[in-house]
Amino acid sequence: MTLNSKCAAIIAAGTITLASAAAHAATCANSGLAGTVIYTGGSSAAKPMLKNVSATLAQAGIRLVYISLGSCVGLSDITGTNNAEKSSGVVWDETGTLTDGGVGAEITCDNSAGVALDVAISDVFPSSCSNITLKGTQTDYHGSNQVFSFIVPTTSKHTTISSEAGFVIYGWGGATHVVDTWDDVGHIFMRDPTKSGSYAMTSSLIGLLPSKMKGTIPGAGKTPDVLAAVYGDTTGTNKDKSIGVVSQDYADANRAGTQSTTPVKILAFQDKGSSCAYFPDSTDKTYDKINVRTGLYPFFGPIHLIADTTPTTNVSTVLSYFTRAGLAAAAKKTMIDNEVAAYTVPQCAMKVSRTAEVSPALAITPYDSPEPCGCYFEYKATGKTTCTQCTDNGPCGSGQCRYGYCEAK
Amino acid sequence: MKTRNLIAIAAAVLVAAPLLNVACNGDNSQTDSGPQNFDGGKDVQVTDTGTNDAQQTDGGSDGAACLTFDNTLVPGYPNNIPQP
Numbered sequence: 001m002t003l004n005s006k007c008a009a010i011i012a013a014g015t016i017t018l019a020s021a022a023a024h025a026a027t028c029a030n031s032g033l034a035g036t037v038i039y040t041g042g043s044s045a046a047k048p049m050l051k052n053v054s055a056t057l058a059q060a061g062i063r064l065v066y067i068s069l070g071s072c073v074g075l076s077d078i079t080g081t082n083n084a085e086k087s088s089g090v091v092w093d094e095t096g097t098l099t100d101g102g103v104g105a106e107i108t109c110d111n112s113a114g115v116a117l118d119v120a121i122s123d124v125f126p127s128s129c130s131n132i133t134l135k136g137t138q139t140d141y142h143g144s145n146q147v148f149s150f151i152v153p154t155t156s157k158h159t160t161i162s163s164e165a166g167f168v169i170y171g172w173g174g175a176t177h178v179v180d181t182w183d184d185v186g187h188i189f190m191r192d193p194t195k196s197g198s199y200a201m202t203s204s205l206i207g208l209l210p211s212k213m214k215g216t217i218p219g220a221g222k223t224p225d226v227l228a229a230v231y232g233d234t235t236g237t238n239k240d241k242s243i244g245v246v247s248q249d250y251a252d253a254n255r256a257g258t259q260s261t262t263p264v265k266i267l268a269f270q271d272k273g274s275s276c277a278y279f280p281d282s283t284d285k286t287y288d289k290i291n292v293r294t295g296l297y298p299f300f301g302p303i304h305l306i307a308d309t310t311p312t313t314n315v316s317t318v319l320s321y322f323t324r325a326g327l328a329a330a331a332k333k334t335m336i337d338n339e340v341a342a343y344t345v346p347q348c349a350m351k352v353s354r355t356a357e358v359s360p361a362l363a364i365t366p367y368d369s370p371e372p373c374g375c376y377f378e379y380k381a382t383g384k385t386t387c388t389q390c391t392d393n394g395p396c397g398s399g400q401c402r403y404g405y406c407e408a409k
Numbered sequence: 410m411k412t413r414n415l416i417a418i419a420a421a422v423l424v425a426a427p428l429l430n431v432a433c434n435g436d437n438s439q440t441d442s443g444p445q446n447f448d449g450g451k452d453v454q455v456t457d458t459g460t461n462d463a464q465q466t467d468g469g470s471d472g473a474a475c476l477t478f479d480n481t482l483v484p485g486y487p488n489n490i491p492q493p
Binding site for chain 2: 162171277
């Protein structure tokens with residue numbers, strides 16, 4: 001092939017690709033994927049889990065459309081009036097048949113005509129966002145627990161951070177009053193705390209009003225942008241100045257020691273007045289979330305799904321997968337798989353429950369799941385468990401065989 | 410407290426001290442009468458792995474690393490932290 005003919009071939013291939021993309025450009029209402037469309041939107045941190053759940057819901061005849069907005073924007077949309085959302089959304093091609101992007105390919109779709117969210121997804125309690133009040137006809141349903149972490153470059157000298165340090169770092173933005181090496185606002189990363197649940201929760205955690213937070217909002221200001229910004233400081237002179245907060249689905253998937261191309265380091269967090277700092281997991285090399293599950297690591301909360309108290313049948317189906325209400329055992333197990341794969345913690349694996357937003361005055365109470373799944377969670381999250389394997393209740397004594405392991409009940 | 414438990418606590422102290430290098434408050438709600446820092450509470454889970462004294466020697470798997478942040482690095486800590 002001559003150079004010219006090669007170029008022509010490349011151009012032709014590009015034309016075909018563009019034509020293909022154009023052919024796939026569609027409204028979210030008619031993406032070409034089967035299923036009754038349900039619009040969800042809000043938290044950008046929840047995206048990895050929603051992708052997993054989307055494939056499960058497709059089997060139930062539901063086509064999940066997700067719009068990344070930030071928790072507080074999603075809440076504003078669904079609690080406001082005439083708040084048609086016009087931002088583009090995504091759907092996931094769980095069979096890989098619609099595009100050449102493979103199984104699970106993400107397809108951007110158009111909402112420019114404006115759509116109403118059926119379910120708003122939030123990392124925080126609605127009261128943590130400014131001017132948000134649920135309608136009398138709406139309910140805050142809870143899903144699995146989303147965990148958050150302060151992250152730094154893998155080359156950073158830092159391994160821990162305290163609530164008090166976070167207060168000064170994000171309150172003063174690295175100027176006038178400085179904590180150790182965090183002295184440059186250009187490397188103290190955050191999302192817009194008036195839109196982002198991650199940072200609304202961060203402000204609550206460190207006892208700082210969202211309006212008082214100072215930092216740099218990188219790129220489009222979404223969770224992946226914060227991750228990329230912190231990773232970007234891995235080399236050079238800013239490695240010890242850099243810090244950000246991301247949800248655990250991003251932090252764990254990009255944890256130092258993984259195959260991630262953008263690895264970061266998770267900091268152990270020391271709550272106000274505490275003498276110890278904890279990782280979400282027992283160590284920075286495990287994934288058991290034991291310190292979340294027992295309440296030692298406070299930076300977590302349930303994923304909130306705001307929808308009508310009396311939802312349509314299809315919305316009710318979506319909600320049931322998150323809340324487990326009325327769900328068959330096999331579907332519950334599938335949802336645990338989905339949630340663990342996204343590094344969230346299903347409530348059935350928790351020993352505590354969050355009753356209000358994370359704050360210095362912890363609103364954590366003991367939780368005794370009616371259907372505990374701690375053993376199966378540990379197995380799925382870490383690949384091992386000391387629990388007894390079972391196929392029935394025989395080896396479980398007074399306990400219960402659930403998802404292949406003996407639970408206490 | 411049984412001698413067996415005292416031996417276990419002593420062993421935990423010896424192993425934990427060089428690892429932790431910090432005096433963390435233990436979980437004093439237990440029946441253990443040992444020193445607060447090494448009483449078998451949550452803070453010595455690195456080596457002891459129990460969640461209470463009765464479980465200290467049970468080889469449980471609920472260990473939690475006890476690290477610490479040096480709050481003396483925080484301006485004004487503890488009572489005069491500047492308010493932005």
